[in-house]
Amino acid sequence: MNEINTEALAEKVMHWCDQLAAISSHPENISRFYLTPEHKRCNELVAQWMQDAGMETWVDAAGNLCGRYDGKNPCAKTLILASHLDSIPNAGAYDGILGVLVAIAVVEQFYQNDITLPYAIDIIGFGDEEGTRFGSTLLGSRAVAGTWNPEWWELKDRNGISLKQAFIDFGLDPDNIQSAARNPDDLLAYLEVHIEQGPVLENENLALGIVTAIAGARRFSIDIEGYAGHAGTVPMPMRKDALVGAALGVVLVENIAKEFDVVATVGKIECGPGAVNVIPGHATFTIDIRSGDDQLRDQAFAKIQHELDMICLNRNLVARWSEIHNAPAVVCADWIQALQASVLRDMNLHPYTLMSGAGHDAMAMADICDVAMYFVRCKGGVSHHPDESVTVDDVALAIDALSNTLQKLAQ
Template identity: 50%
Template sequence: MGDAQRVMDRSNELAAISADPDHLVRVHLTPEHKAANELVASWMEEAGLSTWQDAAGNQCGRLEGREPDLPALLLGSHIDTVPDAGRYDGMLGVLLAIEVVARLRDRASELPFAIEVVAFSDEEGTRFGNALMGSRALSGQWDDEWWDLRDEDGISLAEAFVDFGLDPARLPGAFRRPEQFVGYLEAHIEQGPWLEDADRALGVVTSIAGARRFEFTMIGKAGHAGGSPYDRRRDALVGASELVVEIERISKERHVIGTVGKLEVLPGGVNVIPGRVDFSLDLRAEFDDDRDEALRAIREAAKEIAARRRLEFHAEEMYRADAVMCDLDLRSAVEAGIRATGDAEPMAMWSRAGHDGMAVVAVAPIAMLFIRCKGGVSHHPDESVTKADVAVALDAYEAAVLELAKQR
């Protein structure tokens, strides 16, 4: 259990690096990000990895295999957080990867590949509103339009790079090529209740959900609450509320996940009929076709509601990441790793949450190992895993890497 205890202790140490002393907040290209990279780099070096920070701010490390310059098996996750985060989302995967390398470093001369570990800089998209920027940089999927993104203080992404000590012109130095990797494995808390409900410590991921995010606007006409008869009202909030209920109905009916997480009512007076409502939609599903069919139904519902209530409806897509299937060979290695811990029939599941593998798949096949989390709680200070489950995850992760070595 000593290795697992070290992972638990390091999770606490990493969680102490926060912009807010009372809540865990660590976002892209901040002093907290820099401090976290430095701490993670020290642990990588202790495990036997040579380390560098790439041109996108990802913290990287490498252990050579039986000969120099072999393609690498990439292990990792992210170290940025949402506001008021828990201490295991992303971070646990990085720490498990480092610990696996520490276990294998004396056997590196037997490995038919190098091992690299990456702590991605920006998976959540908290600061600039665009998720997966760290892994999209590594996989060469950078969009130069992102340089103009601004945080809530008006600082552009390009300015933040410079403030962090990075040169935007050198960003292509972070790009990697498919021939540099044999695959990508990520361990992550499940962020759902299915493992706990099944009384399983670990699961193997079959695919990562495809997600699309939108900003919706419903426009009516503001007016005095007392002086406007119902038959003359164009209440944007009533129309938006009706659509929110329809989103839930359509999502349940079509077995997708639709969430309205943000809603702003304007002008916002207690005695004023709402003239405008801005609200969000996060729509995800195991398969893109199911997600997109649900979106079409939601758009039709919005059109009907707006026409009936004499409102205007507008939608702007802010983010899209299509579903990703996990590689069958890598999946089989993860399953073998789980079996090595005594679980004869590994539980397979699709990930309802997005992960860095959705970007990394552009340069490497991917697979994921899920770890049970209490109550399925994530993106919240109540995130919780047990030391016993971490110990089992370490054994399974190490066994999965060795299985891949045997396959090759």
């Protein structure tokens, strides 16, 4: 493999990213959503790149683009390399798609050099990870994992089109959805390359990282009831100010998250009646709390809930808690992490490990096979934003790391 110009392949991947960035429902930004004409155009273009890399391609029953590079042994298991091809509105150019394209570049290396591994490689470009159009995330990988929920058929987009109708309009048969599911007995593992979406690797001056776990997230909406009153006539000790209770809760969330070494965010807060001269009688805020350790996350949340309830009790307020999301953490397979660490050491790179605070398709695939991830450094840790940026040199290292991992796995 020494004669391969990995930097040229990395340049090609960056050019591919630029080409996909032009496939958008909006003329001035990247907006590419599930089961839209843009999704279909994206699948067609990436399928051509897969075919040029010696792969057989097809679109599965969930609209995911699939490509296969056969192994030496037709009875051997399959390694899945995947990420997503959809985006959020006004997205960056690398979230999700970089992982699909790096995988294609690696297979192109093998194909050009007549290298066949003992196992088959399937590359999947999942059609929906972000959940932008229908509000439920990981639809593509859930279908492949065989965990599709029939209730999703009734989900509707902002134009009132149901998910079921969108399938039909895309040329898919909703009754055939189960055929997208993979048999766990046929799978070797799942490996995903993804931009970090955070600042840790850049802060450590490292191009690549090994993901140890994907954080489990819980989300809550908290309604605090107080009593509205005149801002000029109600003495301070007699007030039941719901917004003050919520504000103390915000500080509480931050302090307890630091104490337990988890991440927690209050991303939304509202109060009413909302007049400058009225004491707020009602406030609502949200909490998003995450950790790679579900037990630690839940302990932190229990303390937040207890202490906020005590604050409300002392201030004659009432807090009502509603859980609106709960996803368990996913731990990456130790044996693949050890393989990744060995590869990075062989490349004279530090095998740095870190947790993913963001969700990924690997979370869904963990239901049917061992999973692992490589993170690639991104400038400023910026993601879900047009300013997403990666370097050619880092992409070249990602190609080398993935190629070496697959060959070491073959041994």
